[in-house]
Amino acid sequence: MTQFIDMLLIGIGAGSIYALMAIAMVLVWRSTRVINFAQAGMALLSTYIGFELVQRTGNFWIALPLAMILGALFSALVEILLIRTLIKHSTTGPVAGIVPIIATLGLLGFIRATIGFIWGNQDIQIQPPLSKVGFKIGEDTIALSPMNLLVLLTVIGMVLILGFIFQKTSLGLSLRASAYSPEIAQLAGIRVGAIRTIGWAIAGAAGAAAGLLQTVNGTGAVSPDSLEFSLLLTFGFIAAVIGGLESLPGAVLGAVVLGLVLAVVQIYVSGTLVFIVAFALLLLVLLIRPQGFIGAKAGRRA
């Protein structure tokens, strides 16, 4: 029985990490309609900035929001310099699909090399602000720690705040409109360019939070080529797809489902099957219900 409870907690804990990334990806998708590899790069850079801030202020709780703000600014800068030029110079057609991906890939490489140049290619470490030791229930330590709780609460907080912005504010409406149909939004008087920049800024902040929290919740170590970040990108994407790329609560649900399924495989079947199962799950969802569990049918095609 304890193993079952353990498995649930482990699955939800992992799911909350995937959810952080998934939220950032859904954000980028909903406000800009671009798959952004640079998102991972900017999350990485924000994590390093967070590291510097923790070093200088000694306080994680100051470093986190500051890193998010800086992440937002940097993300907006990327949008202005890179994405706008891209859109200006490219045409429609197949190029429009693949060129932004390649450009953001190039940006990822650029960020990685810059980080390596400034901070070196060895791991740097960020100490977690809360304990990672599980809570004790009587004699047993369960698989839930204060750090896990922090991540969970952050995920819930992000979903609530961002959901509010998207659904209940005019900014959110402008964001959704600009992403869905830029020409019509422009006709309606929305300054599409500025709105898109704001969308990227929000995504940058979310990515910064995802990067920092995921790092301190894991081993606390990060390097320019961290495997963790690459894996998070993929698994965050799988989680987002399972839940539906259009919906924030969906992203969280998808992440939890993914986390639980993998925990079951890990504990009751065999740890060697994780990647295969994740991929199979992705394929299954795409074949049976491509819009995800929560997404609306209209949102599937780009």
Next chain:
Amino acid sequence: MLKKHPLFGFILFGVILFLLSNRVDELRVFQGATVAIYVIAIASIILLTGYSGQVSLGHGALLAIGGYAAALSRNYWGAPVWLTFCIAVLAAALGGYLLGLAAARLSGPYLAGTTLALAIGLPSIANQFSILGGEQGLLYDIGLPPTSLGADFTQYKWYFWISALAALVTIYWLRNVMNSRYGRSWKAVRSNDVAAELAGINVGRNKVLAFTVSAGVAGLAGALLAMTISTVSPGAFPLALSFSLATGAVLSGVTTLGGVMIGAVTLVAIPEIVDTVVHRFESSEAVANNLPGLLVSTLLILTVLFVPNGPVEQMRARHEKRAKR
């Protein structure tokens, strides 16, 4: 004359290459083989993305299928080399067919993400079945060049001849395919799939066919790649390879085969040029390790920003603009 008989042009080019391979040093010959392989792989992406409009970020997985199929058929059945290449093409095409069936219902980010997940999951699939040799991989030895070519004929020259011949044949064949009714129907679906459906094209089947053909070509590239490193292992087909190929396709101009050499040469030349530049300056480790990555990424971003359709299309567009004046 070249316009009327493109086959002649290809043959001529082939002869020039073969003559040159005798005059050039071994490193260049080896790189030439690599360029030829990239030409084939990039062409497969141009077919899939440029002509059929489907984005794949995991083409490395299809190359891997080809490479493993070639190695396995050689090691376990002792198949002659040309047969291993055919098996590689068929195996990868089968993989592409299955992937295409799933992909036909997807588009945009879903397809990109799915192919990405495949590329990431591939190594662990390789580790599941011990017949695939795990992380160390399998040996793939195509043997020595035939003695009829002389004792001086080096292994790398042999690789180059095989790869270059394969590249010439593949590009020639692909060019014909893309100018055929299949190519036209792919382009039609890419531009407007609803209209194409109305015009009587079975969109789903069309897309699956594109995936299958593209995968087969990629499989050939994978087998040739395995040949040049004499081994096949999951590490030889990392995510970075899939990204490099997509990059090469964009650099070449993803909508046309004409510039495919540009992407291939760039992928091979840039790292070496950058390496030489970096080693010229006795620099700190931080610089030496990261400057190559920095330069390559910067070049990529600049190219993608300012020549996004590829140089060939760019020239054509400029030419059209001039003609209109």
Next chain:
Amino acid sequence: MIRTNRRKLALTSAVLAVVAMTASSLPAQAASDPGVTSTSIKLGITVPMTGIAAPGYNKIPGAMKAYFDYVNANGGVNGRKITLVIKDDQYIPTTAVAKANELILKDKVFALVGTLGTASTKAISASTQLAKRGIPSLFVNTGFSGFADKKAYPTTFSILPSYQMEAKIMGKFLKDKYDGKKLALIYQDDDFGRDALAGFKQAGVSFTTAIPYASGSQSLPATGAGWISKLKAAGTEVTVLFGVSSASTAALANAYAAGYKTQWVLGSVGGDATTIAASNKAYVPLLFGAKGFSFAPAPSDSADEYVKLFQSIYASAQPTQTFDNNVVAGMSNAFLAVQAIKAAGSNLTRAGLIKTIETKGASLANPFLTPLGYSATSHIGATGYWIGTYDQTGALKPDGGKYTVYTTDSGNGPVVESSYKRPAMPAKGLPN
């Protein structure tokens, strides 16, 4: 018109490629071996300097260069100064082959040294035809048992004992010390881990719980927690970690978080405390009491004459870097290479160097605490391990206060305690 332009461009790019190839035609090669002149020797190494495998390993070339520079400053080897050309292969076999080709064909190195990674080394060996060209590949940094086979790899010399050998020695230790206790094993699910399984089987060890993990999955959030959950349920008392450092870190950290206590036994690859410390200083105390295996002197052992020398050389060459296992490994490799080159004499040829290592390699002075197995029939380097326990600072201290080395062969031979006494270090650590 349009087609002409497109064709023009295609033709131009093709011609350009051809011209580029021609422009680098080189004259015929000189008669003596490349990479060696009367005043210099050029060696080459391909290693992951960037990429996922880089942290830790990318210190090796810098460490090697530090020792070579020290030797050069003191007159070189037989009057020749050594240069090391370093290429980043990012742990990808195709890149490794391309870089090795550059080293061999463009930089014209005399020999390769310290190549890292099984898949990369195999690919380099096969593709660049090291055997046919007679290019020595010295002291490869991999535990793949195949490299010991002289027939298959006549110019390659390994330095690490194979993983199978390590598991055999570990197995004997487990049976001797923890007989009757519940044993668990966490291992990487590929040839690295399966080599170990074979070794454990040879030693006759049986595990109550064996947990394989897919390479890479140790970096996912839930994986480590899942392992500990399984171990808790099985109630194991001794846990063997035969994986990479990131896996050891995941296991240790999650055990700590779950309040799970066990006796850890770490394999040499994943037991590198400094790599673990690099990932998070807070985890180093978690190693306290864990068992570890090594065959070089411990980096913290300043009483060891080699360690003392290496520490001072490294401190002046790379003052900002920490002195750890990777540094010791790199400098030891370099030391052995220099000894071999010196022993090969003034008339230095590739074939001569290979012959020298085969005939004299086992008797060359070197920092390793196990005997080297080089001979006319074997290209195995180190043949054993000593066992130690980690202290609170993450330093591995030999059990019983002195290095007791256990050796074995790569076949079915038993594990025996070795009576090998390491020869004294030559004066000032320079080749003799």
